[in-house]
Amino acid sequence: MRLSRFFMPILKENPKEAEIVSHRLMLRSGMVRQQSQGIYSWLPMGKRVLDKVNKIIREEQNRSGAIELLMPTLQSAELWQESGRYDAYGKEMLRIKDRQERPMLYGPTNEEMVTDIFRSYVKSYKNLPLNLYHIQLKFRDEIRPRFGTMRSREFLMKDAYSFDLTKEGAEHSYRKMFAAYLRTFSRLGLRAIPMRADTGPIGGNLSHEFIILADTGESEVFCHKDFVDFDIPAEDTDFDNVAGMQSIFDKWTSVYAATSEMHDEAAFNAIPEGDRLSARGIEVGHIFYFGTKYSEPMGAKVQGPDGKEHVVHMGSYGIGPTRLVPAIIEASHDENGIIWPASVAPFDSVIINMKAGDEACDAASERLYAALGNAGQDVLYDDTDDRAGTKFAAADLIGVPVQVIVGPRSIANGEVELKDRKTGARETLTVEAALNKLTG
Amino acid sequence: MRLSRFFMPILKENPKEAEIVSHRLMLRSGMVRQQSQGIYSWLPMGKRVLDKVNKIIREEQNRSGAIELLMPTLQSAELWQESGRYDAYGKEMLRIKDRQERPMLYGPTNEEMVTDIFRSYVKSYKNLPLNLYHIQLKFRDEIRPRFGTMRSREFLMKDAYSFDLTKEGAEHSYRKMFAAYLRTFSRLGLRAIPMRADTGPIGGNLSHEFIILADTGESEVFCHKDFVDFDIPAEDTDFDNVAGMQSIFDKWTSVYAATSEMHDEAAFNAIPEGDRLSARGIEVGHIFYFGTKYSEPMGAKVQGPDGKEHVVHMGSYGIGPTRLVPAIIEASHDENGIIWPASVAPFDSVIINMKAGDEACDAASERLYAALGNAGQDVLYDDTDDRAGTKFAAADLIGVPVQVIVGPRSIANGEVELKDRKTGARETLTVEAALNKLTG
Numbered sequence: 001m002r003l004s005r006f007f008m009p010i011l012k013e014n015p016k017e018a019e020i021v022s023h024r025l026m027l028r029s030g031m032v033r034q035q036s037q038g039i040y041s042w043l044p045m046g047k048r049v050l051d052k053v054n055k056i057i058r059e060e061q062n063r064s065g066a067i068e069l070l071m072p073t074l075q076s077a078e079l080w081q082e083s084g085r086y087d088a089y090g091k092e093m094l095r096i097k098d099r100q101e102r103p104m105l106y107g108p109t110n111e112e113m114v115t116d117i118f119r120s121y122v123k124s125y126k127n128l129p130l131n132l133y134h135i136q137l138k139f140r141d142e143i144r145p146r147f148g149t150m151r152s153r154e155f156l157m158k159d160a161y162s163f164d165l166t167k168e169g170a171e172h173s174y175r176k177m178f179a180a181y182l183r184t185f186s187r188l189g190l191r192a193i194p195m196r197a198d199t200g201p202i203g204g205n206l207s208h209e210f211i212i213l214a215d216t217g218e219s220e221v222f223c224h225k226d227f228v229d230f231d232i233p234a235e236d237t238d239f240d241n242v243a244g245m246q247s248i249f250d251k252w253t254s255v256y257a258a259t260s261e262m263h264d265e266a267a268f269n270a271i272p273e274g275d276r277l278s279a280r281g282i283e284v285g286h287i288f289y290f291g292t293k294y295s296e297p298m299g300a301k302v303q304g305p306d307g308k309e310h311v312v313h314m315g316s317y318g319i320g321p322t323r324l325v326p327a328i329i330e331a332s333h334d335e336n337g338i339i340w341p342a343s344v345a346p347f348d349s350v351i352i353n354m355k356a357g358d359e360a361c362d363a364a365s366e367r368l369y370a371a372l373g374n375a376g377q378d379v380l381y382d383d384t385d386d387r388a389g390t391k392f393a394a395a396d397l398i399g400v401p402v403q404v405i406v407g408p409r410s411i412a413n414g415e416v417e418l419k420d421r422k423t424g425a426r427e428t429l430t431v432e433a434a435l436n437k438l439t440g
Numbered sequence: 441m442r443l444s445r446f447f448m449p450i451l452k453e454n455p456k457e458a459e460i461v462s463h464r465l466m467l468r469s470g471m472v473r474q475q476s477q478g479i480y481s482w483l484p485m486g487k488r489v490l491d492k493v494n495k496i497i498r499e500e501q502n503r504s505g506a507i508e509l510l511m512p513t514l515q516s517a518e519l520w521q522e523s524g525r526y527d528a529y530g531k532e533m534l535r536i537k538d539r540q541e542r543p544m545l546y547g548p549t550n551e552e553m554v555t556d557i558f559r560s561y562v563k564s565y566k567n568l569p570l571n572l573y574h575i576q577l578k579f580r581d582e583i584r585p586r587f588g589t590m591r592s593r594e595f596l597m598k599d600a601y602s603f604d605l606t607k608e609g610a611e612h613s614y615r616k617m618f619a620a621y622l623r624t625f626s627r628l629g630l631r632a633i634p635m636r637a638d639t640g641p642i643g644g645n646l647s648h649e650f651i652i653l654a655d656t657g658e659s660e661v662f663c664h665k666d667f668v669d670f671d672i673p674a675e676d677t678d679f680d681n682v683a684g685m686q687s688i689f690d691k692w693t694s695v696y697a698a699t700s701e702m703h704d705e706a707a708f709n710a711i712p713e714g715d716r717l718s719a720r721g722i723e724v725g726h727i728f729y730f731g732t733k734y735s736e737p738m739g740a741k742v743q744g745p746d747g748k749e750h751v752v753h754m755g756s757y758g759i760g761p762t763r764l765v766p767a768i769i770e771a772s773h774d775e776n777g778i779i780w781p782a783s784v785a786p787f788d789s790v791i792i793n794m795k796a797g798d799e800a801c802d803a804a805s806e807r808l809y810a811a812l813g814n815a816g817q818d819v820l821y822d823d824t825d826d827r828a829g830t831k832f833a834a835a836d837l838i839g840v841p842v843q844v845i846v847g848p849r850s851i852a853n854g855e856v857e858l859k860d861r862k863t864g865a866r867e868t869l870t871v872e873a874a875l876n877k878l879t880g
Contacts, residue, residue: 007507007570009561033557035512036544041557042510044572050510067447070482070490072475072594073513073577074546091539096546098593099531099581104476106514106536117473117481121449130447132484137513137577141539153538154512 001347002369003382007044010394020216022326023148025338029398031325038145038153045398046325048346048378050156053321053328054135056187056343057158064180064239066131066160071113073137077103079112082298092140106139111294111316114161118312119300125165128302128312129173133160135321147216150282150326160317165304167291170313174206174289175245177317179233181210181285182252186232188324189341190331192284193227195257204290204315209259209283214330217280222268223257225277282327289315338399339422347380348372349402349438350395354388360411364431368404368416375439396421404434441787442809443822447484450834460656462766463588465778469838471765478585478593485838486765488786488818490596493761493768494575496627496783497598504620504679506571506600511553513577517543519552522738532580546579551734551756554601558752559740565605568742568752569613573600575761587656590722590766600757605744607731610753614646614729615685617757619673621650621725622692626672628764629781630771632724633667635697644730644755649699649723654770657720662708663697665717722767729755778839779862787820788812789842789878790835794828800851804871808844808856815879836861844874 009030017034018024026032031046042050058068074096080086086093086105094106107113114132122130135158145153162173178194185192190212197209211221233248256267259281268276292311294300304310325344332339340346349372353365369381380400382391388407395403403419410416416434419426429437449470457474458464466472471486482490498508514536520526526533526545534546547553554572562570575598585593602613618634625632630652637649651661673688696707699721708716732751734740741749765784772779780786789812793805809821820840822831828847835843845857856874859866869877 005505005507007509007561007567007572030561033560035553035556036514036516036542039512039514041512041553043557044507044509047508047510065445067445067484068487069447069484070487072479072481074476074479074579074594076476094536094538096534096536098534099583102476113475113481116475117483120473121447121470127447132447139514143539154514 001378001380003380004384006380008398009043010397018148020147020150020326020330021333022150022216022329025329025333025397026148026326029338032149034148038142038151040149040152040154040322045346049325049340049344050321052344052346053188053324054156054158057135057184057319057321060180060184060187061133061158061160063183064131064176066133066180068134069132070134071107071110071117071136073107073139074104075107075113077105079116080105083112083115083294084297085112092142094139094141107136108138108140109157109316109318110134110136110159111161111314112298115294115298115300115314118163119298122163123302125302125304125310129162129164129169131160131162131173131177133158133317148326149322152322155320156322158319158321162315162317163300163312164314165302165310165312167313170289170291170315171206172242172245174287174315175249176239177287177315178208178252179237179239179245179248181287181317181319182232182248183237184319185210185212185284187343188328189343190284190328191228193221193223193257193281194252195221195223195259196262197259197286198261199288199290204288204293206289208287210285211259211281212284212327212331213277213279214282214327215280216330217282219281219283220260221258221279221281222260222263223277224255224271225275226255227257227277282330284324284327285317285319287315287317289313333399336393337397340399340401342401345401346378346398347400348377349404350380350382350398350400351404351406352382352388352391352395354391354405354407356383356385358408361406361408364411364416365406367431368406368435371435372438377439402438404438441818441820443820444824446820448838449483450837458588460587460590460766460770461773462590462656462769465769465773465837466588466766469778472589474588478582478591480589480592480594480762485786489765489780489784490761492784492786493628493764494596494598497575497624497759497761500620500624500627501573501598501600503623504571504616506573506620508574509572510574511547511550511557511576513547513579514544515547515553517545519556520545523552523555523734524737525552532582534579534581547576548578548580549597549756549758550574550576550599551601551754552738555734555738555740555754558603559738562603563742565742565744565750569602569604569609571600571602571613571617573598573757588766589762592762595760596762598759598761602755602757603740604753605742605750607753610729610731610755611646612682612685614727614755615689616679617727617755618648618692619677619679619685619688621727621757621759622672622688623677624759625650625652625724627783628768629783630724630768631668633661633663633697633721634692635661635663635699636702637699637726638701639728639730644728644733646729648727650725651699651721652724652767652771653717653719654722654767655720656770657722659721659723660700661698661719661721662700662703663717664695664711665715666695667697667717722770724764724767725757725759727755727757729753773839776833777837780839780841782841785841786818786838787840788817789844790820790822790838790840791844791846792822792828792831792835794831794845794847796823796825798848801846801848804851804856805846807871808846808875811875812878817878842878844878
């Protein structure tokens, strides 16, 4: 992508409304724009990152056997009356009347709708287990949306819903998602710690939040520091292996971890002092097993192998992509801007032409741009006539992992400079060697 | 994907509510489910097709130089008061009050919001031309939603918005989208005919609808039959070539084509009778040039090369993916079900194991499934214990281009049967030869 043809509106000033660093950097780098309170547009740079985050989430959901569909944003109130949550949900639910005066709502979550889909089609245990997910917009009318897309009103959520014949089956489904989440966060460059959590308005009796540690976290968390070194399930993990899933789950729940709501001071103090970790955390995922809480009132039943009807056991599993993006920034930035993990970077590299219009600089930049593009890389080419200093600052701000700097002095020797955004390390190489290194 | 682990709820009965064939087939094949009047879930099979349609739309938008972002679904009423459309839009606009009693709406289109984004950031002609698009849900509260996702209330739209310094520039941007649309529909397996159209509530003075001919079309259309043979712009088309874009546009507007609203009986009758085509059509895209209709009241201006402020010239360009899916079915089906064009098929092929549990059938099916998957194909493997007849009917219904039939009799000779869903042609080949043919 040539920057002269891209839309990347970088702000020179620090936006006053931003209280946390991710919000400030997302506004400054032109990733998002607030349209109304707690409602954001994702500008092209932000959209690219969001797409990469979604892709990783999707790949790991699919790997674990979950099946993607797409439910709508607007739901009928009737469905929520069936589960009893229509009145219970409170003011965070955006209630709407259509032109026929029918009561509707903008879905804050989809337990009811997916249970309705399930009961319409699935009649036999032979179709179980089943895990259906979608990545769809939600709306929660928070009284005080803040921190940019970290806590917005309209937001994207990946929500999966598992259906099993038995409690044991449902617990295996829960552990599959648990393992899928560990893989997902790890691929996003995050170390997330699962913590026993309160089930809140979703309900149920088993729940974990996945928390990343960050100074700007909303909640206080307490855990054993061993978590930092636990192994992430490998790519070839067999999600159908019940014992395997159990052992991953057991390992990751073997030492103390809790949010402040679930905190047990005595248990925490039993950990040797040097191993205690007390910090602020950001919730990036939340999983629930809630048995028959929705299937019972909504009549989601299947015929079992015994010929009788069984109410299915369910769980739900959420990740917020629009919240993950700022969470990644909170975990990975410096005073000059964002430092994207390679897996979600909006571009793999940025070519900085220090002197656009200079014949040698243009020729080398174009050659690099074409060759890296042909090698299948996403490359941003800063071909604008901005000053070199402005370009360097912008490249640091947007946090693309590799900067390829083409300047008139080095190019006279046939050389360019590579800068690693994360370490700041620089090396001077011939154009050829730089290409080999970047595509090798 | 193993069918035993997929979610593809095929209906045995013809759904009564479906008035047109695409709606009937989408319900029967388990692609969609109505959740409320005019509001649909896209079940896994439908979601796969929708994703492929979106991918083609996106590739062609990007090729033409448009830049993707993502605007939210909910908008503030204020923005629409600025353009004067808040009162004008009528009951199709879903008006909402949030918990603070602020008037909001579920966006039926995004001219106002994108103009607001533009004016916030773009100050100089140097950043033009610019074309921003997104693929986002819209809501239009139609009094009589019908025909399934062909005319639903919540629907997906790709809407692009171009910004230019001059009218001439804007006309070039219009012709670029015109050419991109020709390519898009062609890749979707459709022959779409651009017709001069009324501008309706979007406004402006130049507009084309892209119409595909189908008996179930909502509108009557009239055109010269030469359209059927006009060339589609090639993949390497240079969208920056002003004369090139002009010549594509001139060619495709050189002969008569009009919807009933714009129909000129005399002009049509001037065509030799044998060349007249009068038919029903389905609108699958609509493009508009509307000059300064939004930029003027909303103050979207840039500094020109003359140092003065210029109100920008705009156009907007819509395609409805959730409407395209049924449109493709209307254009491509038979009495047994859907016939997907390869470009949007939910799977490239389906392996029908006629006798799951039979050792030879299972082994051959598994081998084919693994080999086709390794070759990068999307394969559905019907590994269920349904009767062979049920499997054949389902495979025809879901319309996957190639069926690979593994039966006990042929596999005894090491052979399988390939069936082309479109032509019905069958051939018997060794497993090896079948693999070579499908991956070759």
